[in-house]
Amino acid sequence: MAAVLGWNADQYVAHIATSWLAFGLVALGLDLVWGKGGDLSLGHTVFFGLGAYAYGIAGTNLAPLIGSTVVIGIVAGALIGALAAAVVAFFLFYGRLGPLQTTIITYALVLVMYTAAVGLTFNVGDAYVGGANGMTTVPMLTLGFGDGAAPLSPHGIFLVTLALALVIFIGVLALLRNPFGLVISGIRQNLLKTELLGYDVRLYRLLLFALSGAIAGIGGAIYGAWAMYVSPNIFSVTQALLIPIYVLVGGRGSLWGAFLGAVFVGGLSFWLGGGVVGGQTTLVLGGGLILLILLAPRGILGIVRRRRVAGGEQHSTTTERGDLSGVDELFGREVTGRVLLETVDLQKRFGGVTATDNVSLQFQDCGIHCLIGPNGAGKSTFLTTCLGLLKPNNGRVLFEGQEITAWAPYRRVREGLGIKLQVARILEECTVRENLWLAAYSKLRDKAAAERRVGLVLQTIGLAARADELGGALSHGEQQWLDIGVVLSLEPKLIFLDEPAAGMTGEERRHTVAMLKRISQFAGVVVVEHDMDFIRELDSPVTVLHQGGVFASGTIDELREDERVLDIYLGRPTDA
Numbered sequence: 001m002a003a004v005l006g007w008n009a010d011q012y013v014a015h016i017a018t019s020w021l022a023f024g025l026v027a028l029g030l031d032l033v034w035g036k037g038g039d040l041s042l043g044h045t046v047f048f049g050l051g052a053y054a055y056g057i058a059g060t061n062l063a064p065l066i067g068s069t070v071v072i073g074i075v076a077g078a079l080i081g082a083l084a085a086a087v088v089a090f091f092l093f094y095g096r097l098g099p100l101q102t103t104i105i106t107y108a109l110v111l112v113m114y115t116a117a118v119g120l121t122f123n124v125g126d127a128y129v130g131g132a133n134g135m136t137t138v139p140m141l142t143l144g145f146g147d148g149a150a151p152l153s154p155h156g157i158f159l160v161t162l163a164l165a166l167v168i169f170i171g172v173l174a175l176l177r178n179p180f181g182l183v184i185s186g187i188r189q190n191l192l193k194t195e196l197l198g199y200d201v202r203l204y205r206l207l208l209f210a211l212s213g214a215i216a217g218i219g220g221a222i223y224g225a226w227a228m229y230v231s232p233n234i235f236s237v238t239q240a241l242l243i244p245i246y247v248l249v250g251g252r253g254s255l256w257g258a259f260l261g262a263v264f265v266g267g268l269s270f271w272l273g274g275g276v277v278g279g280q281t282t283l284v285l286g287g288g289l290i291l292l293i294l295l296a297p298r299g300i301l302g303i304v305r306r307r308r309v310a311g312g313e314q315h316s317t318t319t320e321r322g323d324l325s326g327v328d329e330l331f332g333r334e335v336t337g338r339v340l341l342e343t344v345d346l347q348k349r350f351g352g353v354t355a356t357d358n359v360s361l362q363f364q365d366c367g368i369h370c371l372i373g374p375n376g377a378g379k380s381t382f383l384t385t386c387l388g389l390l391k392p393n394n395g396r397v398l399f400e401g402q403e404i405t406a407w408a409p410y411r412r413v414r415e416g417l418g419i420k421l422q423v424a425r426i427l428e429e430c431t432v433r434e435n436l437w438l439a440a441y442s443k444l445r446d447k448a449a450a451e452r453r454v455g456l457v458l459q460t461i462g463l464a465a466r467a468d469e470l471g472g473a474l475s476h477g478e479q480q481w482l483d484i485g486v487v488l489s490l491e492p493k494l495i496f497l498d499e500p501a502a503g504m505t506g507e508e509r510r511h512t513v514a515m516l517k518r519i520s521q522f523a524g525v526v527v528v529e530h531d532m533d534f535i536r537e538l539d540s541p542v543t544v545l546h547q548g549g550v551f552a553s554g555t556i557d558e559l560r561e562d563e564r565v566l567d568i569y570l571g572r573p574t575d576a
């Protein structure tokens, strides 16, 4: 394409094609956070525009001193784009805003920036930012340093831009092939689960957003140099909406599609006689986009690519029986029966409902402890508050004597708390092995050691034969196993299992009991269950919760004889 567009065609085509590549870069930035990370930003034109202004300001002031505006463009665009994106991401992700709020706030950012760019006039050194008139003295792209610096021809600018786009693209692909990419994929699939794997999801999202801002900023710098002028319209809503359109047209999440979309839309506009984007383009693009979403929701690349066989169609019933011989190696640590986690007057209210009512309990570093109680007793709320998924209204959580009440969930997981929530949560687009590997790697930070641990866990949960199938292909019971396996991969000191036997066959339940007993020799295990036969087989101390508070404790046989406990299960009024 390079040769066809840039070399053999005339200068004008090369000139126009350069702008497509610049837009392709900002679209690549957006595809990173949207296609790969799952956050739709409508504000990427802000980072693009800032890159263009930064290039103009830095180029005007520095080009006379150092020459090469290519270098100035890359550095100034990348820095300003990354910085602006990091600031925005900090508020979005550390404020734990939802996806819709993220999109709306980034859109509002476009409105604010447009108004500011139109209204503000100021000088930075020799550069003049002229409000509604934009920046009219933007230096053209030059290569070489000092006296050797020479302006590039349209062909030269195109080739430099193409080389830059290729390097950035390859760099992004390489980065995503690393554990970083797998974590980002986990975040897109299930943010909460990825945090429970021990990853600081806020930081990962911020880093991805900053990287995408840097790429958008470089695209903007190239665009500013290309046009030798920056208009405040770069922050317009029309411009802002074109970027997700490029991504959609090309195929979201494909990365290549970002460039394909920009070239396709830019080419269409060129063909229709509208310059970069103009003329009849808006009309044709709008109609085309509706057709595309209806007929090819995965974009152009989605049409040409063979559809991957959906994992969910490959149900198999050949789960092996797990083998517990690996458990000793999985844990293999000394335990002493000391108190590991303690709650002191823990309270969680939802409006008028006190779901956890001044609960003070202790859990040791070994043995099993069961929590039972009728529906709505507050069992799940208690567990999730201990993990930091819910913020308590009152009380404290201590782990190994240290107060962790204000800690983010991922920190508690890294410290040694693992949880399987009531509904199995796995990463459905990742393989069974990847699910386990992500958990093991978050703890071990060593690829080979994580792989070894995954092998042992697969053997224990009986999913070795299905290791390379997608999580979404597993049956409900198998997903429960995988979720338990994920917790084991974390090398936890204390494990919370919320209804682990739900959806399991009798045989699987027996295996689970044997496994939990074995694990409890090395780690504390807290089980919430409604299945009383399962609880009896675990043969451990039981605490009954009722209306959020601790109601009774003892062995399951003692509690089954306790009239007050029977009353709450049968819904009879009690005097407690």
Ligand SMILES: Nc1ncnc2c1ncn2[C@@H]1O[C@H](COP(=O)(O)OP(=O)(O)OP(=O)(O)O)[C@@H](O)[C@H]1O
Residues within 6 Å of the ligand: 350, 353, 354, 355, 373, 374, 375, 376, 377, 378, 379, 380, 381, 382, 422
């Ligand atoms: N996110 C929430 N918002 C409002 N109320 C909630 C929320 N989560 C739980 N509750 C309420 O808190 C109380 C305790 O719920 P919780 O799910 O902890 O009980 P549970 O013992 O785990 O019940 P089950 O055995 O049915 O899972 C219930 O009255 C429930 O309706």
